[in-house]
Amino acid sequence: MATAVTTESVESKLFAALKEMGAEGEVTREATFEQLDVDSLDLVELAQVVEDEFGVELGGDDVKDLQTVGEAVDLVVAKAA
Amino acid sequence: MAERGNGGGAKPETAERPRGCALVTGASRGIGAASARALAREGWPTVVNYRSDASGADRVAAEIADAGGRALALQADVSDPDRVKGLFASAEAELGPVLCLVNNAGMRADGLSPQITDEQWRAVLDANLDGAFHTTRAALGGMLRARFGRIVNIASVVGPRANPGQANYAASKAGLIGMTRTVAAEVARRGVTVNAVAPGLVETKLTEDVAGNGLLERIPARRAGTPEEVAACVRFLASTDAAYVTGTTLTVDGGMSA
Ligand SMILES: NC(=O)c1ccc[n+]([C@@H]2O[C@H](COP(=O)([O-])OP(=O)(O)OC[C@H]3O[C@@H](n4cnc5c(N)ncnc54)[C@H](OP(=O)(O)O)[C@@H]3O)[C@@H](O)[C@H]2O)c1
Numbered sequence: 001m002a003t004a005v006t007t008e009s010v011e012s013k014l015f016a017a018l019k020e021m022g023a024e025g026e027v028t029r030e031a032t033f034e035q036l037d038v039d040s041l042d043l044v045e046l047a048q049v050v051e052d053e054f055g056v057e058l059g060g061d062d063v064k065d066l067q068t069v070g071e072a073v074d075l076v077v078a079k080a081a
Numbered sequence: 082m083a084e085r086g087n088g089g090g091a092k093p094e095t096a097e098r099p100r101g102c103a104l105v106t107g108a109s110r111g112i113g114a115a116s117a118r119a120l121a122r123e124g125w126p127t128v129v130n131y132r133s134d135a136s137g138a139d140r141v142a143a144e145i146a147d148a149g150g151r152a153l154a155l156q157a158d159v160s161d162p163d164r165v166k167g168l169f170a171s172a173e174a175e176l177g178p179v180l181c182l183v184n185n186a187g188m189r190a191d192g193l194s195p196q197i198t199d200e201q202w203r204a205v206l207d208a209n210l211d212g213a214f215h216t217t218r219a220a221l222g223g224m225l226r227a228r229f230g231r232i233v234n235i236a237s238v239v240g241p242r243a244n245p246g247q248a249n250y251a252a253s254k255a256g257l258i259g260m261t262r263t264v265a266a267e268v269a270r271r272g273v274t275v276n277a278v279a280p281g282l283v284e285t286k287l288t289e290d291v292a293g294n295g296l297l298e299r300i301p302a303r304r305a306g307t308p309e310e311v312a313a314c315v316r317f318l319a320s321t322d323a324a325y326v327t328g329t330t331l332t333v334d335g336g337m338s339a
Contacts, residue, residue, distance in 0.1 A: 041225070041271065048222030 002055035005080035010073045017049045029070030056080050098321055099227045102176035104128040106159050106216060107186030109137030111285035112235060115308035116183050117141055119316040121150035126176040129154045130168060159186045159212030169219040178223035181319045184213035185235040189287065194248040202249045209253035217264060230273035231319040234261050236330060238281045238338050258330055265328030274327035278314045280306060281334025302335030
């Protein structure tokens with residue numbers, strides 16, 4: 001079953017996933033994907049994590065303009081609403 | 082990401098492969114059935130997909146089970162993206178993530194190009210090319226997460242080379258090879274390989290009407306291939322031994338295009 005979508009649950013899952021993926025430096029809401037050395041393929045993988053965990057589908061157009069981790073969290077929460 | 086050392090790519094694989102299943106499209110007979118049997122023998126729980134031939138698919142699944150393997154027959158027309166979503170959802174619920182995908186479903190609708198109808202053109206492109214895209218798209222997320230994946234596309238020697246009367250088929254297979262190479266380059270650093278197998282003339286229902294026609298004279302081996310000979314190539318490309326083989330096309334044609 002999908003996990004309930006709250007800012008906290010999404011944040012904790014995404015932070016953990018980014019660390020597991022080997023993000024460079026500290027993962028915070030403000031960190032940009034560029035600083036974290038997260039590339040476009042990593043974002044595809046992150047979208048898959050979101051779909052598997054929360055049942056929220058993110059398309060290419062959704063993720064292509066994301067700059068920071070916080071924006072990604074907010075997007076997932078908004079899409080689930 | 083830079084951290085992984087080794088140029089940012091996935092580490093060289095060991096003989097271990099993560100838990101998951103194989104899915105072979107159009108596996109109710111012919112090359113797809115032989116591929117499903119071969120992958121099941123390698124220990125893959127295997128989804129035997131079919132479009133209309135339920136009894137054929139059930140027979141293949143039963144053969145796999147009789148040989149001690151695990152198989153599940155699942156109906157879906159791969160040209161329909163929604164049906165492909167459903168196919169993956171069922172496969173994953175029953176057998177785990179699809180970590181090996183064989184895009185084998187295919188058809189012909191021959192005619193000289195001035196005579197190919199819109200319907201014949203679309204049907205062949207939809208099944209042979211769009212179908213493989215739909216399944217590839219559905220499979221890649223899980224493969225990326227697993228840092229392991231094998232996609233094998235059954236193309237043809239027709240496509241890279243001409244075959245009068247098959248403009249639609251040739252376009253679909255050349256397109257499939259183009260897709261193979263580009264997707265391979267996109268995902269190689271995650272331990273996912275994407276390759277094509279290009280058979281020449283293989284004895285199946287698809288070719289039962291063409292084997293006569295003096296075609297054997299053009300094959301150096303002087304015989305048609307068997308589905309099992311194509312499946313052996315699929316099995317290799319799907320194996321951990323083939324971890325460094327990606328974006329390529331393995332021709333299996335008895336020397337026809339040598
Ligand atoms: N035989 C050859 O000489 C040869 C040479 C080069 C390449 N190939 C390629 O090898 C592949 C397999 O061919 P084959 O010779 O084994 O042909 P086959 O005996 O006619 O089998 C084709 C299989 O594909 C399935 N299929 C067709 N359209 C489908 C769709 N839209 N969705 C799901 N399944 C679909 C069929 O299932 P249903 O009957 O249930 O629809 C059947 O199981 C094809 O891609 C073909 O182009 C064959």
